[in-house]
Amino acid sequence: MRITSAEFSGSSTRVGQKPQRRLPEFAFIGRSNVGKSSLINMLTGNSKLAKTSQTPGKTQLVNHFLINDNWYLVDLPGYGYARLPDKDRARLRHIIWDYINHSDEMVMLMVLVDSRHPMQEVDLRFISELGEKGIPFGIIFTKADKQGPEALQRQVLENKGRLLEDWEELPPCFVSSSVSGEGKEEILNYIGTILNSI
Ligand code: GTP
Ligand code: MG
Numbered sequence: 001m002r003i004t005s006a007e008f009s010g011s012s013t014r015v016g017q018k019p020q021r022r023l024p025e026f027a028f029i030g031r032s033n034v035g036k037s038s039l040i041n042m043l044t045g046n047s048k049l050a051k052t053s054q055t056p057g058k059t060q061l062v063n064h065f066l067i068n069d070n071w072y073l074v075d076l077p078g079y080g081y082a083r084l085p086d087k088d089r090a091r092l093r094h095i096i097w098d099y100i101n102h103s104d105e106m107v108m109l110m111v112l113v114d115s116r117h118p119m120q121e122v123d124l125r126f127i128s129e130l131g132e133k134g135i136p137f138g139i140i141f142t143k144a145d146k147q148g149p150e151a152l153q154r155q156v157l158e159n160k161g162r163l164l165e166d167w168e169e170l171p172p173c174f175v176s177s178s179v180s181g182e183g184k185e186e187i188l189n190y191i192g193t194i195l196n197s198i
Contacts, residue, residue: 001192004068006044011061013095015102019064024198025072025105026191028140029096030112031122032056032078035142038178039112040065040075043188056081060092062099071195074099074106080122100135107194108136110187115141115152115175119162128166138172139163140187145177 009019028036037050037059049065051058056078063075076099077092084092100109109130113123130137141156152175160170172190176183 001188001195003044003188005066006046006049006068006073007066008049009064009066009072011063012099013061014098018062018099018103019066019072021066022105023066023071024107024195025064025074025103026108026110027074027076027099027103027106028110028112029076029100029126030078030140030142031114031120032058032081034078034112034114035176035178036078036112037075039140039142039176040073042176042178042181043073043184050075057084060095062095071191072105074103079126080120100130101133107198108138110138110140112140112142113159115144115155115159116146117155119159124162124166127163131167138174138190140174140176140183142176142178144175144182145179 012018028039030036033056037052040050041047041052044065044067050063059075059077061077065073067073076096079093079096111127113119141159144152156175160173163170174183174187176187
């Protein structure tokens with residue numbers, strides 16, 4: 001699938017405030033700084049669409065981006081940023097789960113995981129919460145450019161192995177780099193296939 005247009009449609013903290021058009025939504029979640037906003041920019045070919053930062057905790061709202069006038073990419077705040085005060089962490093958690101639990105248009109949640117590291121407790125806990133709630137999800141291993149191909153493959157395999165300790169089968173998994181564009185075609189084609197089936 002090709003993206004021919006991508007525009008910011010609005011920010012919200014509660015599902016009732018999200019854009020009114022009822023279109024399929026693909027949302028991106030993961031630890032703060034894992035590269036959610038950067039990946040949305042890479043997929044849309046617009047480096048200025050979603051705001052990114054070297055400092056974790058940049059995205060604080062649910063941001064909808066209208067793609068091809070036909071579906072939404074949704075950028076969510078990150079979870080697991082240890083240095084946030086408790087009340088800020090609770091506020092973000094509320095925003096995230098209000099969206100996940102109540103956005104009827106969300107087709108799938110992509111959970112981004114840093115490809116350089118073993119799956120962290122906070123990721124595994126989040127993913128098992130998705131499982132308990134029956135929320136469809138995929139995994140994207142990000143920042144693939146930050147290590148050589150062998151180290152990358154080793155870590156991704158290890159992480160898939162860790163997932164298989166908890167799950168009978170793997171969810172759809174992708175590897176991405178917002179720097180090199182790796183994963184763009186696979187992720188967009190996957191989304192395109194789902195869109196064609198609904
Ligand atoms: P929050 O909004 O704070 O939750 O973070 P986020 O997950 O949206 O991360 P963001 O896209 O803002 O990126 C965080 C940092 O990682 C920025 O400095 C990006 O430039 C960098 N980054 C993101 N993706 C990649 C990637 O694929 N490769 C490399 N080398 N750097 C990346
Ligand atoms: Mg962000």
